Amino acid sequence: MQQDTLVEIDNLKQYFAIEKGIFNRKVGEIKAVNGVNLKIKRRETLGLVGESGCGKSTLGRAVLRLQEPTAGDVYFNQENEKVSVLELNKKEMRKVRANMQMIFQDPFSSLNERMTVMDNIIEPLVVNKIGDKASRKKRAGDLLEEVGLRREYLSRYPHSFSGGQRQRVGIARALSIKPQFIVADEPVSALDVSVQAQILNLLKKLQKELDLTFLFISHDLGVIRYVSDRIAVMYMGNIVEIGEREELLRNPHHPYTEALLSAVPRAGQSRNRIVLEGSTPDPINLPSGCIFRTRCPYAEEKCAEQKPEWENIKGEHFAACHFKDSLELKGIKNRKRA
Amino acid sequence: MAESKSSIFKKFLSYIKNIFSKNKKEEYRSLEYASQSQLIWYRFKKHKLASLGLTVLAILYVTSIFAGFVAPYAHTERIDDYKYAPPTEIHVISEENGLRTPFVYSYSKELDTETFQYEYVIDKTKEYSLKLFVKSEPYKLLGFIPMEHKLFGTGDKDAPVFLFGTDNLSRDIFSRILFGGRVSLFVGFGGVFLSFIIGSLLGGISGYFGGVIDEIIMRAVELLMSIPKIPLWIAFSAAVPRDWTAVQTYLAITMILALVGWTGLARVVRGKLMSLKNEQFAMAARAAGASDFRIITKHLLPAFISYLVVHLTLAIPGMILGETTLSFLGLGIQPPAVSWGTLLQDAQDLTVLADYPWHLIPTVFVIVTVLMFNFIGDGLRDAADPYSSK
Numbered sequence: 176m177q178q179d180t181l182v183e184i185d186n187l188k189q190y191f192a193i194e195k196g197i198f199n200r201k202v203g204e205i206k207a208v209n210g211v212n213l214k215i216k217r218r219e220t221l222g223l224v225g226e227s228g229c230g231k232s233t234l235g236r237a238v239l240r241l242q243e244p245t246a247g248d249v250y251f252n253q254e255n256e257k258v259s260v261l262e263l264n265k266k267e268m269r270k271v272r273a274n275m276q277m278i279f280q281d282p283f284s285s286l287n288e289r290m291t292v293m294d295n296i297i298e299p300l301v302v303n304k305i306g307d308k309a310s311r312k313k314r315a316g317d318l319l320e321e322v323g324l325r326r327e328y329l330s331r332y333p334h335s336f337s338g339g340q341r342q343r344v345g346i347a348r349a350l351s352i353k354p355q356f357i358v359a360d361e362p363v364s365a366l367d368v369s370v371q372a373q374i375l376n377l378l379k380k381l382q383k384e385l386d387l388t389f390l391f392i393s394h395d396l397g398v399i400r401y402v403s404d405r406i407a408v409m410y411m412g413n414i415v416e417i418g419e420r421e422e423l424l425r426n427p428h429h430p431y432t433e434a435l436l437s438a439v440p441r442a443g444q445s446r447n448r449i450v451l452e453g454s455t456p457d458p459i460n461l462p463s464g465c466i467f468r469t470r471c472p473y474a475e476e477k478c479a480e481q482k483p484e485w486e487n488i489k490g491e492h493f494a495a496c497h498f499k500d501s502l503e504l505k506g507i508k509n510r511k512r513a
Numbered sequence: 514m515a516e517s518k519s520s521i522f523k524k525f526l527s528y529i530k531n532i533f534s535k536n537k538k539e540e541y542r543s544l545e546y547a548s549q550s551q552l553i554w555y556r557f558k559k560h561k562l563a564s565l566g567l568t569v570l571a572i573l574y575v576t577s578i579f580a581g582f583v584a585p586y587a588h589t590e591r592i593d594d595y596k597y598a599p600p601t602e603i604h605v606i607s608e609e610n611g612l613r614t615p616f617v618y619s620y621s622k623e624l625d626t627e628t629f630q631y632e633y634v635i636d637k638t639k640e641y642s643l644k645l646f647v648k649s650e651p652y653k654l655l656g657f658i659p660m661e662h663k664l665f666g667t668g669d670k671d672a673p674v675f676l677f678g679t680d681n682l683s684r685d686i687f688s689r690i691l692f693g694g695r696v697s698l699f700v701g702f703g704g705v706f707l708s709f710i711i712g713s714l715l716g717g718i719s720g721y722f723g724g725v726i727d728e729i730i731m732r733a734v735e736l737l738m739s740i741p742k743i744p745l746w747i748a749f750s751a752a753v754p755r756d757w758t759a760v761q762t763y764l765a766i767t768m769i770l771a772l773v774g775w776t777g778l779a780r781v782v783r784g785k786l787m788s789l790k791n792e793q794f795a796m797a798a799r800a801a802g803a804s805d806f807r808i809i810t811k812h813l814l815p816a817f818i819s820y821l822v823v824h825l826t827l828a829i830p831g832m833i834l835g836e837t838t839l840s841f842l843g844l845g846i847q848p849p850a851v852s853w854g855t856l857l858q859d860a861q862d863l864t865v866l867a868d869y870p871w872h873l874i875p876t877v878f879v880i881v882t883v884l885m886f887n888f889i890g891d892g893l894r895d896a897a898d899p900y901s902s903k
Contacts, residue, residue, distance in 0.1 A: 241799055269802040277800045285793035289548070289815040299801035331546055348797065 187247035209412035222403030282341035418492035556896035563892020577694030584688035696852035707771030712778030720786030759850035819897035
């Protein structure tokens with residue numbers, strides 16, 4: 176493992192069995208995550224973008240082992256030692272968990288309503304038996320101030336807060352055991368646009384101060400573009416393209432990325448939106464060859480026969496498309512003015 | 514012991530006082546710091562019918578606990594010469610003096626020579642004042658507090674007070690209702706407590722572990738639910754030996770009600786656990802490294818305890834009705850022990866109903882109790898619903 180890689184996801188698969196009848200016969204599998212390879216570098220924000228149901232959140236949860244992945248592995252760089260997260264037993268897992276936390280999507284259901292803000296925040300400390308009562312309280316207070324809330328809010332209950340404030344509490348909870356790696360699963364999609372910006376700025380600030388590494392999951396390209404250093408585009412359980420932010424946005428090399436980018440509204444420009452035909456394929460019976468071919472405007476025979484390989488385009492820019500070199504795809508910046 | 518009883522009583526009083534407390538300002542200032550259960554309590558207090566229910570039930574329970582003091586007679590006491598006496602009328606307007614404190618006239622029984630039935634004739638020559646804390650034969654309240662006063666009465670043997678009349682063995686129905694409440698009102702708690710244990714245990718196992726265990730338990734629940742309740746009760750209570758003491762029968766009836774009644778609760782618990790274990794706050798706890806045990810006890814159970822309370826409150830009247838039904842059919846509590854069901858047994862006879870309609874008064878108590886429990890359950894449900902306006 177390279178020194179600067181913090182998390183490495185190796186051919187991760189998460190299938191959900193579909194059971195039917197009284198004997199729970201397995202009739203099929205939903206391939207939510209179907210062989211994902213990713214390397215997340217220390218102190219970077221990797222943005223994971225894709226439409227609803229493409230397996231982004233499932234991937235995020237599988238990385239933290241909140242559900243057991245079907246196959247593959249996740250490696251975590253713990254003090255320069257490559258640790259396979261999925262092979263750890265409960266006790267070892269607890270140790271690694273302290274380095275990996277999650278910020279959840281819905282601030283209204285991710286906090287325990289029955290516990291005070293303080294009890295919510297120090298939950299990871301209590302579970303991992305870190306510190307005593309006084310030090311935990313101090314830490315919780317410091318964290319609240321860190322995320323832009325008042326220390327006096329500690330003894331309040333979550334119901335007295337707005338969505339944005341709750342999300343700040345959720346962030347404070349994720350930070351309480353000083354993790355290095357945080358999976359942010361759509362942390363702003365449940366919030367108002369004005370509050371979104373505040374939370375995103377907060378996350379950026381925290382990253383700089385605490386040397387955090389983010390896997391930032393969102394369906395909103397605007398948000399992804401704002402926070403990410405690199406962007407990975409996901410479609411039906413697969414990563415189809417990954418690259419440095421500006422490079423990927425300017426020069427997409429996968430038709431799906433192009434379609435996604437064309438859907439971003441911009442002021443003062445007419446949109447030549449590429450409307451994808453049909454709906455996403457059935458995750459139980461994925462199409463042969465390239466998974467995107469059923470909706471791809473450029474699909475040819477070859478796409479149905481052969482699964483496209485990952486190929487390097489330039490620097491850290493990779494895409495999985497047979498025609499990535501021949502297609503003239505439009506990015507965001509080189510779009511003509513109307 | 515006596516001291517703890519009185520402190521419980523004091524708590525009860527302050528509880529009732531709280532319902533009508535006007536000090537709302539204080540509440541709202543602390544709203545942000547209020548826990549979920551406090552919030553539920555605030556909202557519950559705003560529910561008028563529920564507050565009414567709580568008050569009425571409090572009165573019912575207190576009077577039946579202290580029935581020995583409140584009731585003018587013991588439940589088995591026969592007051593000679595007053596068979597089928599109608600309810601005593603309480604007057605406040607005297608023929609001579611006009612408005613005065615409440616008083617009663619004495620009765621006397623006379624044979625109607627045409628119908629050959631005894632009829633009660635009111636003797637208006639003397640007015641007997643109703644007095645509070647009237648002196649009586651010495652007795653022991655709750656079996657251990659020596660007392661020689663009753664809550665009300667005339668203090669004169671010639672002028673008895675039968676608020677709800679007397680029955681065929683010349684026993685005071687009002688007193689019997691109060692004593693019967695001891696069985697009927699409390700059978701619900703016992704039954705609900707037992708069914709709570711069975712239901713939440715089996716439902717919890719079913720919901721958290723799922724799979725084959727879940728399948729087996731849920732099919733058993735469905736089987737039990739598909740059998741009509743009354744035949745099931747009857748089958749169980751037919752198995753209770755006739756020679757058991759009143760206390761044994763009472764416990765047996767409680768068990769029977771619980772054994773039949775746990776199914777609904779098991780389903781509620783199972784469903785709630787199944788949905789909650791995948792909620793984000795449970796996931797967050799898992800991400801923090803919490804154990805299954807901690808997740809269940811600290812996060813999942815508290816999240817739906819209010820639903821359980823609602824469910825249990827609504828289950829109590831079912832238990833009360835069950836006991837009443839069984840006793841009414843002669844399969845529950847056996848005389849001389851008394852419950853509302855056994856009281857209503859006397860009302861099975863059509864001639865009794867036609868001539869002495871006051872035998873139906875226990876029904877009013879059953880209806881009121883069930884209704885009040887439903888009001889409370891309703892109020893609790895509204896209060897516990899997190900989506901209602903805060």
